[in-house]
Amino acid sequence: MHLETVFSIKMCLITLIGIGSLFSAQAAPPPSAFGIWGDEDLDPKEYPFEKGVACRLIWTDVEKQPGLFDWSTLDNAIATAVKRNQFFFLSINVGPESPAWIYTQGVPIVELREKTFPDKLESYPFYPSPEYKSLFHRLITEMGKHIHSYPIEKQERIVFIQVKTGCTGDECAYKGKAVEEKYDLHVKSPAWREFRLWVFDLYTRTFHENPDYPQIALLFNNADPADTEGGGRSPDTTKSGSGWRRTLMAESESSLSAARAVTT
Numbered sequence: 001m002h003l004e005t006v007f008s009i010k011m012c013l014i015t016l017i018g019i020g021s022l023f024s025a026q027a028a029p030p031p032s033a034f035g036i037w038g039d040e041d042l043d044p045k046e047y048p049f050e051k052g053v054a055c056r057l058i059w060t061d062v063e064k065q066p067g068l069f070d071w072s073t074l075d076n077a078i079a080t081a082v083k084r085n086q087f088f089f090l091s092i093n094v095g096p097e098s099p100a101w102i103y104t105q106g107v108p109i110v111e112l113r114e115k116t117f118p119d120k121l122e123s124y125p126f127y128p129s130p131e132y133k134s135l136f137h138r139l140i141t142e143m144g145k146h147i148h149s150y151p152i153e154k155q156e157r158i159v160f161i162q163v164k165t166g167c168t169g170d171e172c173a174y175k176g177k178a179v180e181e182k183y184d185l186h187v188k189s190p191a192w193r194e195f196r197l198w199v200f201d202l203y204t205r206t207f208h209e210n211p212d213y214p215q216i217a218l219l220f221n222n223a224d225p226a227d228t229e230g231g232g233r234s235p236d237t238t239k240s241g242s243g244w245r246r247t248l249m250a251e252s253e254s255s256l257s258a259a260r261a262v263t264t
Contacts, residue, residue: 027208027216027218029087029217030219031248033051033087033159034051035049036049036050037050038050044086046083050161052081052086052089053086053088054088054091055074055090056087058097059139060097060098060100063071063139064099065101066105069142069146074143074147078154081157082154088157088158089162090158090160090162091162091164092143093168094164094166095124095125095165096122096124096167097168100123102131103123103125106131107125107129107131108129110123110124110126110174110180112174112175112178113176113178114176115175116175116176117177120175122175124174125183126183127195128185128194128195133195133198136199137202140202141206144207147207148213152214155214160217160218160219161203161216161217161218162218163199163200163203163219163220165195165196169223171193172187173187200218200220203218226235
């Protein structure tokens with residue numbers, strides 16, 4: 001076994017153990033999912049102890065044409081998990097990995113300077129735009145509908161969903177600085193925080209609020225205003241008649257937190 005694979009498996013094991021203490025009893029990973037996880041699809045004959053793997057979807061692959069969704073990668077992950085009696089965690093990359101056609105649907109395209117990766121020709125959406133939020137909402141809603149179309153025993157193979165709001169799992173809006181100041185979304189900006197909390201709420205409504213389906217645990221990067229990656233208003237702020245009630249629990253007091261967002 002390669003050193004990289006050993007390190008990956010050890011980290012996944014540590015992560016899953018840490019995650020277990022984060023989620024409420026209503027959406028907790030099952031005890032049978034605890035153990036050694038890999039970050040790649042390993043041969044079960046050679047690694048019979050592997051409990052699960054990652055299933056990472058990409059928006060541009062899932063919705064190549066507006067409104068036409070291809071969930072075959074997810075279907076295959078479910079089928080493999082059932083066949084091997086394993087589990088997986090799910091995520092979907094958005095932001096710069098959104099399909100190019102969204103920019104023909106009114107989503108503003110953001111040009112960057114001082115790119116983190118100058119050689120990459122990535123396109124970035126302006127996340128708070130109503131057009132982007134509408135398309136994003138449809139994507140997550142359709143993903144929820146597809147997952148809920150599986151029999152309960154198949155849905156239970158998804159241990160948790162990692163919620164990604166920006167660039168992969170890094171949770172920043174851009175890998176660089178916006179050329180036009182009006183599109184700036186610094187990680188500590190209220191606008192970026194508000195967008196992320198809106199995404200949190202969308203996932204929670206999709207995967208926690210239908211009593212006919214099992215709740216799937218949700219994993220979020222930290223949104224604590226005291227954290228260096230935070231900013232904007234506190235998630236506990238409540239206004240008269242409306243507001244937020246959230247539980248944000250950080251793994252190892254830093255990078256990852258689980259959240260259940262509910263409007264009050």
